[in-house]
Amino acid sequence: MRTVEAEREARWSATLHAHQRRVTRQRLAVLAAVEQLPHATADDAATAVRAELPHITVQSVYVILADLTGIGLLRRIETPHSPARYETRVNDNHHHAVCTGCGRIEDVDCAVGHAPCLTPEWSPGASRMTIQVAEVLYQGLCDDCRPAAPHHPPTHHE
Ligand SMILES: [Zn+2]
Ligand SMILES: [Zn+2]
The missing domain is CATH 3.30.1490 (Dna Ligase; domain 1)
Known part of the structure; x- marks a missing residue:
C-alpha cells in the first residue's frame, strides 16, 4: 500500500520530469519542508531542509525554491512587511x-x-x-x- 508521502513524492517527481529537472534529494527535501511548513519563508525552509541535509547551503535552498516556483511546484506569496513565503498548495x-x-x-x-x-x-x-x-x-x-x-x-x- 502506498503512503500519502509516497504518492506526493511520485506527483512531485512527475512534475520535475515534465520540466526536465532531475529528481534529487535536495529538491524533494525542499518540497517536503514547505509541505510541512505552509507559508514558510525561505529562511524557515532552509532551516528545515538543513536539519535533513546538513550539507546543503542556504543559498542552494534559495535557488531551489525559486526554480520550483518557476515550474509551478511551489507558490510564492508576497505579503506586506514580510519576506516572501512559499507553499505547495498551488493552482x-x-x-x-x-x-x-x-x-x-x-x-x-x-x-x-x-x-x-x-x-x-x-x-x-x-x-x-x-x-x-x-x-x-x-x-x-x-x-x-x-x-x-x-x-x-x-x-x-x-
Ligand atoms: Zn496576530
Ligand atoms: Zn496558502
Whole structure:
C-alpha cells in the first residue's frame, strides 16, 4: 500500500520530469519542508531542509525554491512587511489572510478550483482583460492579537 508521502513524492517527481529537472534529494527535501511548513519563508525552509541535509547551503535552498516556483511546484506569496513565503498548495486560486499584529498567515479557500472567483468591475476607460487568476490578500488581526486592538470593544468580566 502506498503512503500519502509516497504518492506526493511520485506527483512531485512527475512534475520535475515534465520540466526536465532531475529528481534529487535536495529538491524533494525542499518540497517536503514547505509541505510541512505552509507559508514558510525561505529562511524557515532552509532551516528545515538543513536539519535533513546538513550539507546543503542556504543559498542552494534559495535557488531551489525559486526554480520550483518557476515550474509551478511551489507558490510564492508576497505579503506586506514580510519576506516572501512559499507553499505547495498551488493552482487552486486560494487567497490569504495576514495578521497585521504578528504576521501569521492563513489560507482562505474562496471558490477552490473555480478561478477566478471575483468578478472585476472595470474602471471606465480601463482596457478589459481576460482574467486568469484572482489573488486577494485579506489583512486583519488574529485572535492572539485582537485584544490589543483599541477599537475592539472590551469583554465585560465584572
Ligand atoms: Zn496576530
Ligand atoms: Zn496558502
